[in-house]
Amino acid sequence: MRLHRLAFLLALPFTAAAQRPDPLHGFDAYAEQARKEWRVPGMAVVVVKDDSVVFMKGFGVRELGKPDSVGVHTRFGNMSTTKAFTAMLVAMLADSGLLRFDDPVAAYVPDLRLADPYVTRELTVRDLLTHRLGFPDPYYLWDNTTLGFDEIVRRLRLVPVASSFRSRFAYNNVGYGLAGTIAGRAGGTTWQTLLRRRILGPLGMTETAVDGAELAASGVTDVTAPHGIVRDTVRVLPASAAVIDPVAPAGSMFSTASDMGRWLRFLLDSARVNGRRLVSAERFAELFTAQQIVPPEEFYPTMRLTRPHVAAYGMGWFLEDYRGEFVAFHTGSIEGRSAIVGLIPDRRLGVAVFTNLDHAEVRHALMYTVFDRYLPAQARPHDWSAELRTLYRAIADSATQRRRDRDAKRVTGTRPSLPLDRYAGTYADSLFGIATVTRDGDHLTLQVGTQTGTLEHWQYDVFRVHWRDPFLGTDDVAFALDPDGVVGALRFVDAPNRYQRSR
The missing domain is CATH 3.40.710.10 (DD-peptidase/beta-lactamase superfamily)
Structure with a gap:
């Protein structure tokens, strides 16, 4: 009887170890579902x-x-x-x-x-x-x-x-x-x-x-x-x-x-x-x-x-x-x-x-x-995929609403101060480099670095850039006129880039 009890006690640690749950049990399926979500x-x-x-x-x-x-x-x-x-x-x-x-x-x-x-x-x-x-x-x-x-x-x-x-x-x-x-x-x-x-x-x-x-x-x-x-x-x-x-x-x-x-x-x-x-x-x-x-x-x-x-x-x-x-x-x-x-x-x-x-x-x-x-273990385990999707969706929705609110303030019915040809030219800055505006049919095109976009008139002398790389979305640029009525500068509204007309 004692021998049987001893054998049982000796087996306990090994049995417990064998039955200890794998911490990552089910993680494979969770990760795949999260990837899809x-x-x-x-x-x-x-x-x-x-x-x-x-x-x-x-x-x-x-x-x-x-x-x-x-x-x-x-x-x-x-x-x-x-x-x-x-x-x-x-x-x-x-x-x-x-x-x-x-x-x-x-x-x-x-x-x-x-x-x-x-x-x-x-x-x-x-x-x-x-x-x-x-x-x-x-x-x-x-x-x-x-x-x-x-x-x-x-x-x-x-x-x-x-x-x-x-x-x-x-x-x-x-x-x-x-x-x-x-x-x-x-x-x-x-x-x-x-x-x-x-x-x-x-x-x-x-x-x-x-x-x-x-x-x-x-x-x-x-x-x-x-x-x-x-x-x-x-x-x-x-x-x-x-x-x-x-x-x-x-x-x-x-x-x-x-x-x-x-x-x-x-x-x-x-x-x-x-x-x-x-x-x-x-x-x-x-x-x-x-x-x-x-x-x-x-x-x-x-x-x-x-x-x-x-x-x-x-x-x-x-x-x-x-x-x-x-x-x-x-x-x-x-x-x-x-x-x-x-x-x-x-x-x-x-x-x-x-x-x-x-x-x-x-x-x-x-x-x-x-x-x-x-x-x-926690009393209430987190579903981090679900919780973070809720968090980041709210952040994205807030950013979208801010953009909509700003766009709603657009002043409609305005026109550029000058004919489109007058905005075309090369704009330069020692820090930001070169920005080139060209006339392309009935619209303007902007090139900055390796990126090119089409300019849509937005309001007054502000234009919206629709980048050809769709992931970049849009940016707004504003032109400034010199006292003599010549376009003298270009700047990005929501980025630090500033350029002066060079030719």
């Missing part, structure tokens, strides 16, 4: 717990209207999740004594000039990595332009100051472009080569391309196409894979679920690969230490539901608390592609989500769902 053509998800990949799968198709399915080796855009790689490279170089976080930027980019000479002199690498330059991203210098990075840097002297130096968080892709350039120079090479040598190679991330140019040159065809919602319809977008290559360290990488599993394992093992540390514990921890508070208007709308006590930025990572746990995460989004990488380091839990739809917030929904699966 968010209208995402294709998606890939990888989850790492401790040192193991516990979930990895592709969903949907690479391009809408075509049968090619998404797999774990399908390339997606990392977009701004690239920033964590750039910050990691800087930490590695700091370990090697090749630079310091608090080195002045001017030591590596001596030609840099900003609007404020004090900021030019005092700006550090840390400032670049924490988005506290005193002005937001001058996206008009790299997005849909043909400018090289040297010219982008040259024009920074003309970017107006938006806040006092280091006083506010202001997301800045060009700042990360500078940080990566500095890392390359400190390492005696380029950011791209350094990334391959110091991170991708040691981690075995053989499926990852450092930028759009490398992806195109590789000849790889298992790549997702970018998609966006245009007039409530999901459409393939004409966006180039190299759109962010001018500021590559800010977001140019392309990777796969398989390779991102390796990145997650590396991060959750405190920057070790096969037991070998690639970054010191001190500098690794610094990347995940709050450097700059992020105000609510600069954080994600998800905070309305998750209600973090702290919202901050480290170096390459947004930081928050969720259900009593420290969370580090970063998203990436641009013209038809989106991603998220999220960590609960103390639980050694990480998740990466790739999609081929612009700003697909299914990424946040799946991240928080994975977190909940590994945290203590």
